[in-house]
Amino acid sequence: MKLTVIEGLQSEIYVPITPPPVFTPFTKELKDCTVALVTAAGVHLKSQKPFNLAGDFTFREIPGDTPSSELMVTHGGYDNTDVNRDINCMFPIDRLRELAAEGFIKSIAPVNIGFMGGGGNVKKFQEETGPAIAEILKKEGVDVAVLTAG
């Protein structure tokens, strides 16, 4: 098949380019790992400032010992029905603590992260929010981050 190539022709539809994945080899045993939860599902403490539904690149720190009853969701980009019934279906903080108790992992991270994905200022997310979150997790000695999004 011969392709027709026209110089300078552009698609009307914006197609984002897949960024090269950041890949860190996993060398530890799970039972020795501190695991953090990071979610784009808009999870935060009921006492914290809710996310701005119009777009928000800020994030909230959620202590590892937070009772799940003190968490809530502010996110306009997906149906919140299930997560309002049980926060664990997007932010499995109770399940992760159980895995720590049974010795499957070493511990849940002292700080876990919630932010509101689904759009907003992607450049800010990429250049400020993401690195700031990574810095916190690194400082807290986190070995593994489990993310829920998309």
Place this chain on the structure above:
Amino acid sequence: MLIAALPPVAKQQGSPRIVAPMVPMGANVGEPNNKVMQTAILKDALKALKEIDVPGKVINLPYEYKAKI
């Protein structure tokens, strides 16, 4: 490790490690109040850390939840 309801999107975004149970967006870790399913998904996600040796690889997980919403 990303637990994704929309694995093609996750892959397109450049996620290095993806597991994908058969769940709707909004219940990525499984059915609400289903402790058995949530634990299984979370455990398999963590185990997949060892199994995924190339960036962008997706592992499908054999758990299904269809939301009645």
